[in-house]
Amino acid sequence: MSGKKLNIGLFGFGCVGFGLYEVLQKTPGLKADIKKICVKDRLKKREIGSENFTFDPSDIFNDPEINVVVELIDDADAAFEIVSKALKSGKAVVSANKKMIAEHFTELLELQREYKVPLLYEAACCASMPIIRNLEEYYDNDLLDSIEGIVNGSTNYILTKTFKENLSYEAALKEAQEKGFAESNPILDTGGFDAKYKLLILLAHSFGYIAQPADLFNIGIDKIGKLELKYAKEKDLKIKLVAKAFKNADGDISAFVLPKFVAAEDRLYNVDDVFNGVVTKTSFADEQFFVGKGAGAHPTASAVLSDISALGYDYKYEYKKISQQQADSRQQIDGKPLTLSDDVTLKVLLRHEAADAENLKKYFISIDESYLNHESGYITGTISLQQLREVEGGNLKQSFVLL
Amino acid sequence: MSGKKLNIGLFGFGCVGFGLYEVLQKTPGLKADIKKICVKDRLKKREIGSENFTFDPSDIFNDPEINVVVELIDDADAAFEIVSKALKSGKAVVSANKKMIAEHFTELLELQREYKVPLLYEAACCASMPIIRNLEEYYDNDLLDSIEGIVNGSTNYILTKTFKENLSYEAALKEAQEKGFAESNPILDTGGFDAKYKLLILLAHSFGYIAQPADLFNIGIDKIGKLELKYAKEKDLKIKLVAKAFKNADGDISAFVLPKFVAAEDRLYNVDDVFNGVVTKTSFADEQFFVGKGAGAHPTASAVLSDISALGYDYKYEYKKISQQQADSRQQIDGKPLTLSDDVTLKVLLRHEAADAENLKKYFISIDESYLNHESGYITGTISLQQLREVEGGNLKQSFVLL
Numbered sequence: 001m002s003g004k005k006l007n008i009g010l011f012g013f014g015c016v017g018f019g020l021y022e023v024l025q026k027t028p029g030l031k032a033d034i035k036k037i038c039v040k041d042r043l044k045k046r047e048i049g050s051e052n053f054t055f056d057p058s059d060i061f062n063d064p065e066i067n068v069v070v071e072l073i074d075d076a077d078a079a080f081e082i083v084s085k086a087l088k089s090g091k092a093v094v095s096a097n098k099k100m101i102a103e104h105f106t107e108l109l110e111l112q113r114e115y116k117v118p119l120l121y122e123a124a125c126c127a128s129m130p131i132i133r134n135l136e137e138y139y140d141n142d143l144l145d146s147i148e149g150i151v152n153g154s155t156n157y158i159l160t161k162t163f164k165e166n167l168s169y170e171a172a173l174k175e176a177q178e179k180g181f182a183e184s185n186p187i188l189d190t191g192g193f194d195a196k197y198k199l200l201i202l203l204a205h206s207f208g209y210i211a212q213p214a215d216l217f218n219i220g221i222d223k224i225g226k227l228e229l230k231y232a233k234e235k236d237l238k239i240k241l242v243a244k245a246f247k248n249a250d251g252d253i254s255a256f257v258l259p260k261f262v263a264a265e266d267r268l269y270n271v272d273d274v275f276n277g278v279v280t281k282t283s284f285a286d287e288q289f290f291v292g293k294g295a296g297a298h299p300t301a302s303a304v305l306s307d308i309s310a311l312g313y314d315y316k317y318e319y320k321k322i323s324q325q326q327a328d329s330r331q332q333i334d335g336k337p338l339t340l341s342d343d344v345t346l347k348v349l350l351r352h353e354a355a356d357a358e359n360l361k362k363y364f365i366s367i368d369e370s371y372l373n374h375e376s377g378y379i380t381g382t383i384s385l386q387q388l389r390e391v392e393g394g395n396l397k398q399s400f401v402l403l
Numbered sequence: 404m405s406g407k408k409l410n411i412g413l414f415g416f417g418c419v420g421f422g423l424y425e426v427l428q429k430t431p432g433l434k435a436d437i438k439k440i441c442v443k444d445r446l447k448k449r450e451i452g453s454e455n456f457t458f459d460p461s462d463i464f465n466d467p468e469i470n471v472v473v474e475l476i477d478d479a480d481a482a483f484e485i486v487s488k489a490l491k492s493g494k495a496v497v498s499a500n501k502k503m504i505a506e507h508f509t510e511l512l513e514l515q516r517e518y519k520v521p522l523l524y525e526a527a528c529c530a531s532m533p534i535i536r537n538l539e540e541y542y543d544n545d546l547l548d549s550i551e552g553i554v555n556g557s558t559n560y561i562l563t564k565t566f567k568e569n570l571s572y573e574a575a576l577k578e579a580q581e582k583g584f585a586e587s588n589p590i591l592d593t594g595g596f597d598a599k600y601k602l603l604i605l606l607a608h609s610f611g612y613i614a615q616p617a618d619l620f621n622i623g624i625d626k627i628g629k630l631e632l633k634y635a636k637e638k639d640l641k642i643k644l645v646a647k648a649f650k651n652a653d654g655d656i657s658a659f660v661l662p663k664f665v666a667a668e669d670r671l672y673n674v675d676d677v678f679n680g681v682v683t684k685t686s687f688a689d690e691q692f693f694v695g696k697g698a699g700a701h702p703t704a705s706a707v708l709s710d711i712s713a714l715g716y717d718y719k720y721e722y723k724k725i726s727q728q729q730a731d732s733r734q735q736i737d738g739k740p741l742t743l744s745d746d747v748t749l750k751v752l753l754r755h756e757a758a759d760a761e762n763l764k765k766y767f768i769s770i771d772e773s774y775l776n777h778e779s780g781y782i783t784g785t786i787s788l789q790q791l792r793e794v795e796g797g798n799l800k801q802s803f804v805l806l
Contacts, residue, residue, distance in 0.1 A: 026546065029723075128687075128688035128689065129691065133537075134533055137709075137713065138533040139709075141430045141432060143430070270670075275690075282705070283429070284531075284702065285531035285695060285701075285702050286531065287695070288531065288694065290691075290693055291670070291691065293690070296689070298688070298689070302545050313721075320432075
């Protein structure tokens with residue numbers, strides 16, 4: 001649709017939807033207009049006139065003039081229905097819904113191929129930060145060793161509060177909720193699920209590996225207690241929720257979402273508040289680091305805008321690394337397809353209840369320190385990701401933080 | 404040339420040229436081969452067989468199979484001759500020569516338009532960091548307020564040495580030269596000229612303004628003395644050489660290269676050694692920060708590789724902001740074309756010889772502190788960029804550092 005005018009059908013008019021509307025008003029250079037906005041709630045008062053809205057999705061799907069569907073609703077299932085219907089109608093799609101994209105990655109890939117229309121979703125991963133585009137375009141031939149980042153703005157806001165103002169996790173979460181940075185049911189963020197969806201998207205664009213959400217292990221920040229905060233303070237560390245994927249020694253890929261003690265020398269140490277930060281390590285370019293706002297109406301709308309603009313010159317994700325993986329595995333290059341492996345060792349601090357101490361020690365490959373009082377204790381040492389998953393699944397009360 | 408094989412004619416086989424050769428060997432996924440390498444020195448021993456080389460440029464220009472010319476030589480004048488000849492022969496070009504690009508920006512733009520072939524030069528600006536591509540693609544519609552960065556690897560290496568190891572400027576420079584991070588005649592780097600060429604390129608891609616090198620004011624790090632280093636140490640600051648361009652209050656653009664005292668809260672504080680870092684501020688995405696290696700054979704080759712790969716899918720810079728500027732000024736939008744203005748105020752520390760104290764004070768709009776002993780003194784205060792240029796051009800012995 002090079003040079004052609006972009007007529008947008010927008011689904012959802014929350015924070016980001018309205019942000020996009022505002023941002024489009026201020027960029028007259030971009031030949032894109034919102035033609036119709038489909039919303040659900042008939043009673044909600046809107047910031048702009050009612051003539052812009054419809055309650056019937058088919059007003060968008062059946063309008064031949066609308067060539068771009070922008071999906072900005074919360075509900076991942078409804079979003080998938082909208083996005084797949086739009087692709088099947090031959091309309092290009094921009095979405096910011098990480099849960100939906102992570103849960104339907106393969107289907108969305110196939111829909112794009114079958115109907116020859118692009119789906120772009122830069123805003124789904126670290127909001128304003130152009131990480132997917134850079135992985136797609138810029139590192140398409142460099143050999144990636146690892147990608148590690150703070151990819152969730154609300155947990156980073158909470159963690160920054162606990163650190164800077166000495167708040168407990170609960171108090172910081174409450175403040176984040178009051179300020180609108182965390183949902184009333186915050187478990188998607190605080191449990192590390194949102195970060196996991198983003199990790200899944202990053203894995204596909206950086207290593208060409210398509211995981212299922214259940215394949216990827218995530219611990220959030222909701223179990224972080226006073227002991228870990230004190231440990232961090234004493235050692236001048238910060239706790240950050242990191243998502244990481246890397247090529248391990250066997251040439252497989254390992255990936256997880258875990259809280260991590262981060263030292264001042266670490267690039268991620270100064271990524272605070274709602275900022276996100278991603279460090280890539282590659283064979284040729286060595287280390288690269290990107291920082292940008294990971295939440296907020298305008299930063300997210302800015303990424304959506306950038307995707308809309310890219311559609312104007314027929315941009316689409318090439319998914320080169322996925323094609324490469326599929327070709328390699330067909331041709332049996334390297335002998336085997338790329339696999340996701342939990343067979344890696346991690347240095348962690350494990351805080352536990354006193355009664356579980358002896359049982360938990362068995363899971364460690366080696367122990368550096370252990371401490372115990374009448375109620376609780378902690379162990380620092382080396383454990384495999386496999387064993388860590390097993391402990392975490394065992395319904396004991398404990399918390400893990402990467403060292 | 405979508406999907407077509409890329410046959411490369413390479414000019415220059417120094418550090419980066421050989422780096423590119425190595426990097427290409429390791430990326431079999433990219434359909435690109437170096438067909439011929441043109442070098443000057445007939446006697447120099449090369450790392451690869453002599454059948455790869457030619458001493459006659461026309462072996463590359465006249466070879467119809469060669470569709471990409473990669474220019475990696477030092478001499479800016481010879482580089483311009485090669486690049487313009489290649490473009491006129493209808494060959495796409497990748498170059499890493501910032502001096503050449505900065506000095507001939509308009510001509511190179513016209514050559515690209517006239518002969519309908521692209522010139523890419525990501526490696527010319529911050530080596531491995533994909534800053535041009537991001538400015539071109541990602542921020543094409545966001546409204547940029549400012550761009551500020553450490554864009555020269557060798558001066559940053561020198562400054563990091565003076566800070567971490569308490570070396571004098573001279574000792575740090577000597578060490579950098581011994582390690583190959585600085586040229587034997589280092590004035591292009593240490594005088595801030597290299598940073599200025601990069602600033603000129605950034606200005607074009609971020610604001611659509613094409614400057615001449617002489618338009619942009621640069622002070623390097625070569626005059627930094629013990630007093631400034633001591634001032635920084637005492638106040639927990641680092642000195643960094645920054646290039647900055649920003650929209651000023653009048654809607655004009657101001658730009659300069661200056662040493663700057665940087666506090667720990669500043670994103671640039673932890674950009675050390677040969678790393679480069681760039682902070683952009685935009686209306687919608689707010690603050691973004693990119694860090695990557697700004698020097699070295701493989702990081703630079705990685706950016707060249709990325710440009711070569713982009714040619715494979717017919718990528719070219721759109722120079723949208725330049726076109727927008729030109730259209731605006733023809734249509735008299737905003738009443739006047741975008742101009743570069745020195746009419747902005749800066750907070751600086753000025754170190755000077757004792758005898759110049761009274762004379763120099765007159766240039767300041769306001770003075771916060773002044774110190775004087777029998778040999779020398781310093782003034783901190785507010786000065787306009789215009790006046791700063793005047794003082795600097797006056798052949799007095801002084802040094803400026805931004806506060």
